[in-house]
Amino acid sequence: MPHIYGGLMRVRATAAITCTGTLALVLAGCGASGSDPADDREAKPRKSVSAPPAPRTVPVRPASHRISWKGDDGRHPLKLGIASLKRGSKADLSGVDLSGDLADSIPYYLTVTYTNVSKDVISEPDLIDDFSLTGVDGERGERITFMSNGLSSGPDLPSHCESTSPGMMPPGDTAEACVLLMLPAEATPAAISYTSGETSTYSWKVKDTRGVKKNGKGRGSGGVLEFGESASSVWTDAGDREVPVRVTPKNVDAGTASDLSHLSLDADEKKQVPYYVTFEYRNTGERKVLPSMQDTVVLHGTSGRAVPQMTILAIGGSGIEQCPETVPDRMLQPRSTVTKCTVHLLPKGDEPVTVTVQSDAPGAEKRAWRVPDGPGGRG
Structure with missing residues (x-):
């Protein structure tokens, strides 16, 4: 399920307080802007049994982004970069009782840099809450907070993430x-992103493609297929009988706002980038089926946004040259193929990471493909 920006945090106003052998972690203001407190998890520290192995560096494509940060005294320009991304191990959290899906999760330590490129002193620029890590399956990392129960004799919490958000920053300071x-x-991991507001996203691609193999079952792939690889699925016919369908992604192409100028869009939609997602569907069964497979296509961005297709109400077709209507739009006969295109809007800077298709058959598995760079990938 999708999550609001972030994961396990030790940032901003984090204080270690030692009192009669008890370590307490006090976290203040760790929620992302607009996030629901229910999205945060609480973990109870317990005694660690052994030292964990050193975390492994995950290579990230170098990039810096200049943003306009809004502080209490107005807006200031800052330059953001990624200092490092490191993959820890379950042993890092051996001193913490984790339950549910978090028990099988791995900590990643993301260190970011801020540079004051303004001419003014900036007071406590705290942007770390708006950074997120997204996997190749399009899902965001998850956030928890450490809370002491007052009974611990001093648990060993992860020490690979000691830096905190800066205080006063003079011009040129990093x-x-x-x-x-x-x-x-x-x-x-597939991408790191920083999201400011609802329409501004800045991304860094993770170089590490460890485990993504053609069968989609490589170590760490989470079942995500390479783009262009076919997958078997099923859809239901008019009698609710399953019909096997082979699904193949063909293109994910970026467009421009002018492509949609003839449509009635709201102010936010006009600021976003249209992506045209094309799939080929082949009926490999013995019964005809309604070719409505494109209704379940979802595009996932670097920020973890899951974006379904745009609903375009237009007589005589959408009028979008880059994403033409399928003609004729008729039942898909056995051993026949149809190509369908859908339009998805992402904020500028929020690049596609994954595209998924979900069958309408009860219990059918969702299919996912990692979107590559370049022609036929992100256009």
Whole structure:
């Protein structure tokens, strides 16, 4: 399920307080802007039994982004970068009682840099809450917070993420901040993103493609297929009988706002980038089926956004040259193929990571493909 930006955090106003052998972690203001407190998890520390192995560095494509940060005294320009991303191990959290899906999750330590590129002193720029880590399956990392029960004799909490958000920053000064993010053990990280508001996203691609293999079952792939690889699925016919369908992604192409100028869009939609997602569907069964498979296509961005297709109400077709209507739009006969295109809107900077298709048959498995760079990938 999708999550609101972030994961396991030790940032901003994090204080270690030693009192009669008890370590307490006090966290203040760790929720992302607009996030629901229910999205945060609480973990009870317990005594660690052994030292965990050193975390492994995950390579990230170098990039810096200039943003306009809104502080209490107005807006200031800052330059953001990624200092490091490191994959920890379950042993890092051996001193913490985790339950549910978090028990099988892995901590990632994300260290980011802030540089004050303004001419003014900036007071406590805290942006770490708006960073997120997204897996190749399109899901965001998850956030928990440490709470002491007052009975511990001093648990060993992860020490790979000690930096906190900067205080006063003079012009030209650079500081680091760290956030801990949890991904499922089988997941492979795909992208880091910083989201400011609803329409501004800045992304960094993770170089690590460890485990993504053609059968979609490689170590760490989480079942995500390579783009262009066919997958078997099923749809139901008019009698609710299952019909096997082979699904193949063909293109994910970026467009421009002018492509949709003839449509009635709201102010936010006009600021976003249209992506045209094309799939080929082949009926490999013995019964005809309604070719409505495109209704379940979802595009996932670097921020973890899951974006279904746009609903376009237009007489005589959408009028979008880059994503033409299928003609004729008729029942898909046995041993026949149809190509369908859908339109998805993402904020500028929020690049596609994964595309998924969900069958309408009860209990059918969702299919997912990682969207590559370049022509036929992100256009």
